[in-house]
Amino acid sequence: MANGSGGGSYPGGSGGGIRMSNNINANNLNTDSSSSPVNVPKMDALIIPVTMEVPCDSRGQRMWWAFLASSMVTFFGGLFIILLWRTLKYLWTVCCHCGVKNKEAQKINGGGDTQADGACKPTDEKEENVAAEVGWMTSVKDWAGVMISAQTLTGRVLVVLVFALSIGALVIYFIDSSNPIESCQNFYKDFTLQIDMAFNVFFLLYFGLRFIAANDKLWFWLEVNSVVDFFTVPPVFVSVYLNRSWLGLRFLRALRLIQFSEILQFLNILKTSNSIKLVNLCSIFISTWLTAAGFIHLVENSGDPWENFQNNQQLTYWECVYLLMVTMSTVGYGDVYAKTTLGRLFMVFFILGGLAMFASYVPEIIELIGNRKKYGGSYSAVSGRKHIVVCGHITLESVSNFLKDFLHKDRDDVNVEIVFLHNISPNLELEALFKRHFTQVEFYQGSVLNPHDLARVKIESADACLILANKYCADPDAEDASNIMRVISIKNYHPKIRIITQMLQYHNKAHLLNIPSWNWKEGDDAICLAELKLGFIAQSCLAPGLSTMLANLFSMRSFIKIEEDTWQKYYLEGVANEMYTEYLSSAFVGLSFPAVCELVFAKLKLLMIAIEYKSEKRESSILINPGNHVKIQEGTLGFFIASDAKEVKRAFFYCKACHDDITDPKRIKKCGCKRQVKNAARSSYPKSSYQFKNTTTIALVGAKSTEGAPEPVPLVNNRKGSLFLPNNPSLLQLNLLNSVEQGKSTYCRLQRALSLPVKYRYHSQKPGLNQDLLEDEQPSTLSPKKKQRNGGMRNSPNSSPKLMRHDPLLIPGNEQIDNMDANVKKYDSTGMFHWCPAKDIEKVILTRSEAAMTVLSGHVVVCIFGDVKSALIGLRNLVMPLRASNFHYHELKHIVFVGSLEYLRREWETLHNFPKVSILPGTPLSRADLRAVNINLCDMCVILSANQNNIDDASLQDKECILASLNIKSMQFDDSIGVLQANSQGFTPPGMDRSSPDNSPVHGLLRQPSITTGANIPIITELVNDSNVQFLDQDDDDDPDTELYLTQPFACGTAFAVSVLDSLMSATYFNDNILTLIRTLVTGGATPELEALIAEENALRGGYSTPQTLANRDRCRVAQLALYDGPFADLGDGGCYGDLFCKALKTYNMLCFGIYRLRDAHLSTPSQCTKRYVITNPPYEFELVPTDLIFCLMQFDHNAGQSRASLSHSSHSSYSSSKKSSSVHSIPSTANRPNRTKTRDSREKQKYVQEDRL
Template identity: 40%
Template sequence: MSCTAEIQAAFILSSIVTFFSGLFILLTSRLIWRGIEKRQKSHRHSRSLSFQGAFRDRIEMLLSAQTFVGQVLVILVFVLSIGSLVIYFINSTDPVRSCSSYQDKTIPIDLTFNAFFSFYFGLRFVAADDKVKFWLEMNSIVDIFTIPPTFISYYLKSNWLGLRFLRALRLLELPQILQILRAIRTSNSVKFSKLLSIILSTWFTAAGFIHLVENSGDPWLKGRNSQNISYFESIYLVMATTSTVGFGDVVAKTSLGRTFIIFFTLGSLVLFANYIPEMVELFANKRKYTSSYEVVKGKKFIVVCGNITVDSVTAFLRNFLRRKAGEINTEIVFLGEVPPSLELETIFKCYMAYTTFVSGSALKWEDLRRVAVDSAEACLIIANPLCSDSQAEDTSNIMRVLSIKNYYPNTRVIIQILQSHNKVFLPKIPSWNWNSGDNIICFAELKLGFIAQGCLVPGLCTFLTSLFVEQNKKICPKVPWQKHFFSGLKNKILTQRLSDDFAGMSFPDVSRICFVKMHLMLIAIEHKSVCHGYCGLILNPSAQVKLLKNTLGFFIAESAKDVKRAFFYCAICHSDVYTPELIEKCNCRSKNHRHMAGNCTLRLSLTLHLWVWPRKGGGPSLKRKCPFGIYEMEQDHLDNTGMFHWCRATPLDKMILKRTDKSKHEFRNHIVACVFGDAHSTLMGLRNFVMPLRASNYTRKELKDIVFVGSLDYLQREWRFLRNFPQIYFLPGSALYSGDLHAVNIEECSMCAVLSSPSKSSSSPTLVDTEPIMATLNIGSLQISCCAQTPSEPQCGGCFSRNPRKSQYRRIPIITELKNPSNIHFIEQLGGMEGNFSGTSLHLSTSFATGTVFSGSFLDSLLATAFYNYHVLELLQMLVTGGISSQLEQHLDKEKYYGLNDNSCTVLSRSSRCKLGLLSLNQTILSDIQPRRTFGQIFCGSLDRLGVLCLGLYRMIDDEEFVITRPENEFRLLPSDLVFCAIPFSTSYYKKDISSPNLYDNINIVPLSEDTSQI
């Protein structure tokens, strides 16, 4: 039957009257109550208040779903609201202007639902603190405009659709209901359910309003402009409007409908522009990055997690995939905690043949299962060296290692650590295993170790760095020095098992054969020591160490193909071959070794007596008696490991210098370290800088004073890690102030190191190096007369003159650390050499070629190096840190555990390891090597006569020295050339007085007996 206008008005007015009358009553009651409170100051009954408060608290607990009954109540209200909405959908199939008979079975069901809604409305009203605010809430408005018409329908015995479409707004509570049911747990699912509920409730409510006004017509026209439109068509119109398309097949004809569409279109612009793309992104990311990695039998893969950013991924892929395309058979699975950016997605698409991205966290076992960590070759964890909180970065990465090792203990883990003191936690993990390839790349340890080596030996920092830098850019050298320098950059550290024909031979003999016949430079071997109980690396072993079968050799060479010759070498087939290309795999089967096989021997003189005096602070004092007299390590107190010089802790105030006491501290041939930091800066770990400078393979007399210039607040925090190292001083001040530099006698220093400031947030990557750059410019501007030349480098200290008419000055030797390598152009002008390479690459700059700048950015490449060949990383750590490697650390831990650290043989051997130095051809022991016109001649002569291993050259051009890594055998030498060498500990490389019967100050350990001692 048809609903008259009076019946429709009764339904609508019932809700309007209820809303406004209730609001009026609440506002009036509030005003009256406030007036009563002002007039009467009587005390309320505490018992009544206590009862009301307890009752209200119970209702609030019920409505907030904090109890099981409350959860059931909230879920029931939502389900009944959806049920009432479904009844509306069913009734909407009838014409809007018609009233359904009370015989309709849906009417009593809907009446029952609304009776329950009335009860729930009453509970909410009682629990509300602010009744007026409650009355104006959306859920309250929905109840007010849907519940009264239901009771009117019971009174009138007829039902009308009216505003029952407002029940669709209850869909906004869908996320809360799903969380109560624990159907959603992740943030993405909560976000998606919220977006879905907003869109659906908006569509259904707007469609209900359009359905009502279009079927009823404008009231003032008494329905003459109405049109028959179904609820589905109304939804279609609303969706077309939301998408801002508007096809025009279904349109609003009433004035109310069109006015609503105008405002709804404006709202749709916001809704569609903000929510729909976000939903699409959620869908796309879920499908794209939440799937599991499928393991293919026979195909190797690694998992990379941690700091997955554009810069870190680019650097890692550049180094990991630097091999030829046919040689890469390992896929890379990146496990990132956030979806990749568009730029990162582009990188993955460029390397889609090798890379896969999976969204997840290494801290969750479910995500580790999805990337199949238990089947991976290794798990690599990348750190962010530019983060503002390095401690938090290290802690999170250590937790990732712990999670991975707990999930699958046999997983090989290679981790980057920023601060060295955090390394100690990793070996404590029960399943951590150095022997299976687990490794730690400590940025602070390596970075400061490189700089320390550059302070000990000018140019050595560049020499070592060039062995690990991969240069892919094509360069056209313009001047000769560029050709020599760039040619040296092609050499790398490579490993290769040596031919068994070398077994029983001494290292100098094998190194000479490799150099002469194969054009390979063998610098170190992996040696199994019986006396020491561990397998470690030895740089330039003495002639008394004999090689074993299957010995691993370390070479400086250009390609792995070249070093294969050391494995193919046959003493029979290749005895007369001096062309490297002809040394190939032979078919010779007569490998009966003519040399002594088995354990190598070290012959020690029986007249070499060792007395171990009581340790002072854990270090031994050793006195040696040899045929030439007594050589005593004067009070050489070493630490428990025997690796570093040690002293008793000194109060900090005694090590602090004052500008007024300059005459008291006339430093000369010392090292100045410029430090930037304050009381709140992250500690950079200056201990890692000091340890290589206090290595025990340098005698106490060879140690140089170290003077730190920086904030006292910062240096005080570092002092507890430095107080047991001798000859360390602090000057409170700044390298930006020339007066502080002169106070430490910088004009007499052997090297000035400018260390980058600790990690701090910066708006621009360029600004992270502001202080080191300004300090470098300040130091470079100091003009020091040549007469103030330091005694440590008479052979290499050169004077330069910008203008021949003016007096000559020399540069203060300096090495600057840059966090951002692209900042090299700010200090490149101080290089002093002509013929710069084009571009701003740090490793192609003249500053890098001369050894005056260092950047730890290349350390990212060590992650790939450690995966492919962790032995190379071991050698680098040994060279840079003063002799400490992971193998030695493991051995020292065992010694400490078993109480073996008082073994005099162990202490002696650790302090007697080789040291790196820079020797002149004229003023050192190399002057007696004849002939020495080429690098090959000086290499063979020094190795045969002195046991000194030559590695490279430091050549002077334009009054500046530049590094030449591994020159060719026939490379012509200049009289001014300096030679990078691995020098035995017992050899003093400076000449004594010529009149002296002993030309060199040499400590020789020679065999005087046939007895041997096993190593």
């Protein structure tokens, strides 16, 4: 090669040789090299000119070795320096260590002299300088460490920036990979080279920071990131110097992808272990794949050096990526393969590692992606639409029951989205349920105990959070603890959120009070299933069938129309009714509650049972059937029983001027009339003589006596009022304790009084009316009512009328009763329940022989299954409603528990303060034990089980209760028990009591025939599994798949399942006052104060009788009224229910709301079935039959307690010394009168009452 310019091209240049850049001018070539006399062709590639403007060599010489050499020199040079430094440091340390030992020896030997003459001062100064120098180095090192550790904002920005620039450099590599491996480029004109240069300058500075911060410089030098910098940064500077570019090892920048998960963690994007692991696996796999593809791309396009680069092949970078993938996956199609020796050698080793990585990483990546939460997103709130969060026990059954009630068509358009949050993904059935309601339901997987999950469901903007409980769990206390922890977590995240939670055990409600942000005044509610379940059952002991009626009222049921005249037709018409609230029209302002109630029922076909009364301070309270002393205010909220929400709108739209002449209630719609109608319909009711002085939370009714007038003797006793006979026999006045009815003749009122049955009449100790007693009586004292709470109702001072009422317990002329109330604790400290000092369980235990020797009647038998290991069901909640203070002591039914003594000992701590409670150790499956407690004479038999949740098979959970129920129904009894016969309360008008002397046989009380078969014993059985209701009645035709509320046992009130309480969750959300109303009617008067007291002491505390506590007795209760006899007998035979409703409301202020009818009452068969079913809110024109029992809200009867208490001492002296309570008495010797036939006309009944009175 004499002439270098005639060399043409380098061998092999067609493939990977030098491609001359178009921007290189030929005039700039160095011509001196071609004219040189000395020809040294082999040294041409080694010549590196020193001038600043180095022209690209046009002879096709390769300079790849210069780029590679720069990296190698940097790497090995630095490594050599580090090793040399370590070696010198080690030698220096060894030498200095020997010197230090000699100095220490000298200090030990001559330390005193050294310190004395101060010879050590120069040494101390030197040590201080060294310490200062070390401190400066340490501070710089710490600063560099902070900068690269992402501990500060600057550090995080720097780390993220380095990663982003590394990816940018990799992208530049991808762009340059389309060019030849080595090419001539001018740095000043190549934009990508300039950018790459800027990136690498930044990498160099960052490398310096990392080097300063490194504790071990040797290991830092060998790190992957350092190696990447060695082989990517120096070649860029060489390319600028040589004006040529070599693709080289720039593909190593792909290894930076390994740090991708760290960067995402710094940015707080990756938080879970699965996501971190997934990103790690993907980044390692992709970075290895891209890096290996870059190496194959380099060697295949360059060729083997020992082959003079002749065996190269043209492959793009992405073809190499494809080649590596088919190689890793062991597919190997063969369309692309390595030709160079270096490429094939690399593939041999890459297959070993790549195959292993592919076989391990790819399945794990797929598994992580497959296991990724399908419901792991976040809720996006919709503007103008509220949402609630439902959590806790999320199963197909609980969710379906909740949605069926929450999204029921009878509600107004529910513009609420339901967000379910649960830590377990739904099964296929539950997922299908969510898809069917996808427009209103969303599911997210997570836990309310995790604040991140609470943020995902936007709990801070949710309208409420509902927590469902597992009613069938084996450990109720553990389930309650879990729900309490959920409440704590939610309240800790957002204290203002409204929470409605289900609780299984009553005593666990106290723990909610420990949560600072728990506030029932702001809407937080705890639905205690045990409290309500046992409360419903207890109310069924007082009014059979009430549990079914109340359960249907707060459950949303669709109307099912049946054409044929069967009991199901009337039952289902009542089932379609629910409880709603609506504001009353201004047309009702100024009217009394009974007037509005009658008008609404007759005109609007609605039943109003309560109102929300607002005081002058705009503080509200709920009044249940308050009476005519309460006037309707503007904006009063009424509680209605109706079939759907649209019907209730009539009470809001009603206008006296526009709708007074409308007979069809469907035509009552919104009108444009704005006039205020006042004083309407007042003519139907007299003016009240009472003034508003204070507010209470319950409708309390009292009477105001005339000053100086002697107290009249009550002739008629009832729950609301009494018929009094004054001193002047010519005047007879009907005093209903809250109003004085005038304008009627004395004769008519006397005839009505004489037509009432004996049980409504006052019985004196002497025949006839005792005039001396009338003269001795003094006017009643006026006892002002104080502020009180009832049934958890939200109240405040001045929230309802303060009334002046007649309290017979505080009559001055009756010193015995007055002293008894003042000195004896008869009620608890709240005045809501009867109370007695704590009794030892041994004193209330009855043996079988003791029970058999004593005649129990009119009592309640509680058959309970349980043992030492059984979970407590809270029998206190069953006893408390039966010991409510709105009953007089003689009206309390004796309670006899039959069950395991070990279990009852555990429950006794909560029962020992209630009177009239006995225990018969035994088993409910023993007929001997059942006969000993006279189960055929009981008013109600309750069957409970505490062993419900210990069996896996759901169908066997109720086996004990079912066996006990069938055992009782198959028992036979003879009619030779004696003259004392059984009579269930409700079959005769309320107000009588079989244990009271004035209702004993000596006073001519009419008794029902005794029960001779167990099938006629009133029983209510608690069930866990709804489907097991089919086993209770063998003679019914219920399908096993029939819903619980459609079955005969539930319709008759003989079966109750806790599942019916699920509807209370949605009912409470839409109106929390409904829960207050239900708890008031069911629990007998449980208040927040009482719950706080029980939380402190776990027992009721006795209190002295004060006007404040005695005022709490004056509250409504539910009772049953018989139609076959008494003041409503004329309506019982073919009368109209609407007429009965109006008469009971006007005359006795009793609010009727349902019928308990014989199942076969519509059939004209001589032998009818004794089973009854519930009819809720019958229409006005509904026809009555004589055997009907009427559900009604009745007020407290003060005079019944006074008259009967004054007589009870002599009448009960024969058995008052007994250890047992007053309801346990001996067989009277007086023969019982024959029963009256129910077909006797009104004249015969009136004549009989007159003769009995004389």
